[in-house]
Amino acid sequence: MTLLHKTYGKGRVRVMCVHRDGGRHAVRELTVQAMLTGGFDPAFTHADNSTTVSTDTVKNVVNIVARETMTLPAEAFCQAVAQRLLDSYAMVETATVTAHETRWSRLSIDGTPHPHAFTLDGNGKSVAKVRMGRGGALTVESGLSGFTILKTTGSGWANFVKDPYTTLRETHDRLAATSMEASWLWSRPPADYPAANALILDSLLRVFATTYSHSIQDSLYRMAQAALASVPEIETVSLACPNKHYLPIDLSPFGLDNDNQVFVATDEPHGQIECTVGR
Incomplete structure (x- = not known):
């Protein structure tokens, strides 16, 4: 029997970041999926995990990159996560990172935008998806869900x-x-x-x-x-x-x-x- 395809990673990594500029704050919430391909065959075929990165580690990479780059557009954030995974783990051949954005709109009180209060935008979610290999970004998509x-x-x-x-x-x-x-x-x-x-x-x-x-x-x-x-x-x-x-x-x-x-x-x-x- 032959293993024809394999991929794995971490899904529904939900991360909220607050950017504080004095008393005025901005928020960013993303739900991220990061999927890997590469030299992981032994984990599937021989019960050998020695070349396999834990999915919990993938989650940690997402959170760390969020701390560093969360003010970037979602497309650039996905590229940063994919690049970090490729740079960190030689066995990874491609990283596909998808981010659904939960949009928060700034509340206005008596016609004045509030510095740190927000309301949920209920119509759809922005989506960014990046597939990156060792030669750079293979595909970059944006959209709405x-x-x-x-x-x-x-x-x-x-x-x-x-x-x-x-x-x-x-x-x-x-x-x-x-x-x-x-x-x-x-x-x-x-x-x-x-x-x-x-x-x-x-x-x-x-x-x-x-x-x-x-x-x-x-x-x-x-x-x-x-x-x-x-x-x-x-x-x-x-x-x-x-x-x-x-x-x-x-x-x-x-x-x-x-x-x-x-x-x-x-x-x-x-x-x-x-x-x-x-x-």
């Missing part, structure tokens, strides 16, 4: 295949909502990761909100095109969007009409639409 958006008109679903299995009616005016998973692959680093990521998100949302959607497929392709046009340093954009369905309720048994006003909310089962668009 679980970013939920909705519009109440400007969306339809019509002219689709109809056969004896079809029960869905056509519509040219429906609610469109999704919990978006989005990622983009960098061909080269931008001057400012947070600014570039914000511009990409703005491009995605602008297309979603301001243009008619013939389908989620139609919207996703044009959203990705806009993101690629907005930031030249990205190579591809991948979007995965499950439909969050809001279905009109039939109120006719009660002598009432329902002109797209009252809906039942459900996301089970849901349509799953995914695409990757490149230059």
